[in-house]
């Protein structure tokens with residue numbers, strides 16, 4: 001049994017069996033009857049430190065640990081997959097429009113730019129209110145923390 005979320009499709013959590021040597025087996029597929037416990041793990045290589053008993057309840061505990069320790073922080077920083085798909089579609093459609101009717105594309109892009117700037121400022125302000133660092137904001141936007149700070153410090157206090 002694996003744990004998944006559509007917002008982080010590259011991560012598949014599972015209860016990794018802990019071998020008698022203390023090592024955790026690399027994947028659920030490597031399941032062995034000689035395991036002595038369970039440990040939450042993920043297909044990305046993340047492994048929880050805490051170990052649970054080699055019982056169905058212990059395996060269930062690892063699901064909660066995967067969610068709380070690994071998936072939840074990733075999901076907090078990951079845009080919903082559905083919105084990413086819509087954003088990609090909008091970009092693709094405007095690219096096509098720009099090729100056929102560039103003036104129409106300009107009108108639409110100007111409209112997008114006006115609400116995009118407002119939403120960006122609001123999201124940065126909200127992230128700062130929630131305790132996000134400039135490094136985290138920069139990482140979310142794919143820019144350096146210095147660039148993020150220089151770009152938004154005027155709109156957001158400190």
Ligand SMILES: [Zn+2]
Nearest residue numbers: 011042044046
């Ligand atoms: Zn992962």
